[in-house]
Amino acid sequence: MAERRVGGLSWPVGSFLGRLPEHDRQVLLCSGGMREYDPGACLVLQGQPGIDVIALLSGCAKVVGVTADGDETIVDIRTTGDLVGEMANMDGGVRSSTVVAVRRVLGVVIAGQRFQELLGRHPAVAAALSATMAKKLRTATRLHVDLLHGPVIARLARLLIHLAELHGLPGDGGRLIDVPLSQRDLASLVGTTEPSVYRALTELRRRGAVSTRRRFVCVRDPGSLALAAAITDGRARG
Structure with a gap:
């Protein structure tokens, strides 16, 4: 797993934060507030409104979908450098899944409107978001075939x-x-x-x-x- 190391922190190259130039990354990380999530804590909750996004600085979380009869299915993993909550931010809908910390997570919570402003003013942020969302879709398609x-x-x-x-x-x-x-x-x-x-x-x-x-x-x-x-x-x- 290739990493880009900046200022003592390292980001997987293919992650959202890893794709950003240093200046744009610093602007983004200074646009929100730091928050810690203990293991078992929810970062976002399926079905709830909200357009804030969370940039993960460290830790690990699982993305869980809950069926109509209450069964839980893990659909993905989020780790250092990833972004959480971007889907609801993009379309204004409710959260499509629940994201739960499986080890302590440190993240920067960015208000939804502020994130939209960053997308408009910083083309590199918009490009990184598009690339990571495309990667997620490609991965989901591959796993659907491989794991079923x-x-x-x-x-x-x-x-x-x-x-x-x-x-x-x-x-x-x-x-x-x-x-x-x-x-x-x-x-x-x-x-x-x-x-x-x-x-x-x-x-x-x-x-x-x-x-x-x-x-x-x-x-x-x-x-x-x-x-x-x-x-x-x-x-x-x-």
């Missing part, structure tokens, strides 16, 4: 490859996915049950593809994980 088809072990392997690409750091003898996710969270992301994820993780550990510790997964053998990701109807692709 094939046996659970293949879908889980594809998810772990995706998470390692975006959030992986060297550690634990491999590439540690630096996002704390429970087996329930993983099951939600690949559309299956916790027991099925447990069995798939057990098999991936047996193959030496991954190692696990509480709420964390480390990719130890990318080749073995890629083979598992290629499985379809019990057989490898190709």
Whole structure:
């Protein structure tokens, strides 16, 4: 995961803050107030009005959609450099999902009207927003295809490859996915049950593809994980 380091802080290059030139980034970060969110705290709540946006300086949050019958489904992850709340800011609608801190989050909360002014006065901010929104749509389309088809072990392997690409750091003898996710969270992301994820993780550990510790997964053998990701109807692709 490539990073841009400025003034002691680093931003993933493909993130909203990472795409901004230094001057525009500083203007944006000085346009709001700092706020901390403890694990479990909501940054925004699905169905509620609001057009403020939050630029994440550190921490990690999960984006959760709640169905009509009350079931929760994780739809994405937000980490350092990401923006939260931009969809409602753009169209004026209610929040489309709930965003919950999974580790302590430090963010800059920018009033919705002020953010709109920044978009108008700073083309680089508007360009960064357009690029990150396009990236989110592209990623969502890819995951829709990858995570809804094939046996659970293949879908889980594809998810772990995706998470390692975006959030992986060297550690634990491999590439540690630096996002704390429970087996329930993983099951939600690949559309299956916790027991099925447990069995798939057990098999991936047996193959030496991954190692696990509480709420964390480390990719130890990318080749073995890629083979598992290629499985379809019990057989490898190709």
